[in-house]
Amino acid sequence: MKQLADPRPGAAPQVRIRPYERGDADRVRAMSALLSKRSLYKRFFAGTPALPSMYLAALAKVDHHDREALLALSEKPDEPEEVVVGIAEYIRDRAMPARADLAVLVADDWQRRGIGRRLVTELARLAARRGIAEFGADTLVTNRPALAAVNSAWPDARPERDGNTAAFRLPVYALLAGTPGIPVKPQARKGGEFHPGLHAQLRPGCAAGTRAGMA
Ligand SMILES: CC(C)(COP(=O)(O)OP(=O)(O)OC[C@H]1O[C@@H](n2cnc3c(N)ncnc32)[C@H](O)[C@@H]1OP(=O)(O)O)[C@@H](O)C(=O)NCCC(=O)NCCS
Numbered sequence: 001m002k003q004l005a006d007p008r009p010g011a012a013p014q015v016r017i018r019p020y021e022r023g024d025a026d027r028v029r030a031m032s033a034l035l036s037k038r039s040l041y042k043r044f045f046a047g048t049p050a051l052p053s054m055y056l057a058a059l060a061k062v063d064h065h066d067r068e069a070l071l072a073l074s075e076k077p078d079e080p081e082e083v084v085v086g087i088a089e090y091i092r093d094r095a096m097p098a099r100a101d102l103a104v105l106v107a108d109d110w111q112r113r114g115i116g117r118r119l120v121t122e123l124a125r126l127a128a129r130r131g132i133a134e135f136g137a138d139t140l141v142t143n144r145p146a147l148a149a150v151n152s153a154w155p156d157a158r159p160e161r162d163g164n165t166a167a168f169r170l171p172v173y174a175l176l177a178g179t180p181g182i183p184v185k186p187q188a189r190k191g192g193e194f195h196p197g198l199h200a201q202l203r204p205g206c207a208a209g210t211r212a213g214m215a
Contacts, residue, residue, distance in 0.1 A: 015085060015115055017122050020062050020069035028071070029056055031084040034107035042143045043105045065130055066092040070123055072115045085110040088119035090127055090135065100127060102135035102170070116149050124172045135170040
């Protein structure tokens with residue numbers, strides 16, 4: 001795993017976040033060099049030496065509505081190109097369009113600098129505008145950093161355990177409550193995608209699309 005120079009202790013102000021664009025495939029592929037097998041295993045629930053090709057190919061399906069991916073890019077001045085140091089994505093559930101699977105991956109040297117939180121918050125902001133009320137997120141029960149991150153963002157969330165997996169249902173608006181420009185409660189849209197009653201019907205689900213890659 002390539003080591004990047006320590007950016008700075010604490011937060012990561014040199015990182016900007018933007019949606020995945022056509023042309024980013026090689027940039028994301030290069031992120032593999034910054035990932036340990038352990039981080040890859042936690043993200044994909046399988047041993048893989050690099051970001052799976054299926055996952056990289058599926059990023060082309062990002063449509064900025066039903067599928068979104070956000071990149072965290074390092075703006076280090078000594079790097080000729082921006083480096084992808086984090087990626088988070090959601091995939092809307094076709095059967096329950098107010099729900100989407102969520103997954104996050106931050107490069108090892110950049111973890112615990114607030115990047116995961118920033119990615120998820122920005123993703124939630126976009127998801128809320130697109131009628132997504134709930135994220136489903138699976139994590140290994142042994143994945144303490146992910147459990148801590150969920151607990152920090154959603155203190156009330158309680159997972160359902162399925163074998164070695166903890167499945168969370170994470171209300172998007174609970175994360176965004178108090179954020180400027182974001183309503184505290186979901187708004188029903190005329191003819192739109194969000195229906196208030198659906199919130200109660202949402203069931204926990206396996207983030208299958210995000211385990212081995214985006215489906
Ligand atoms: C889980 C993961 C995405 C977290 O991203 P991150 O950028 O390191 O997290 P942040 O720095 O934004 O931290 C968010 C919160 O989690 C806490 N946290 C993160 N890592 C932690 C750790 N190792 N131990 C304790 N707390 C931790 C932070 O303290 C923070 O809480 P706070 O806001 O109350 O201070 C990252 O560790 C990762 O990519 N892991 C490998 C892949 C993975 O497990 N993905 C999740 C399953 S899809």
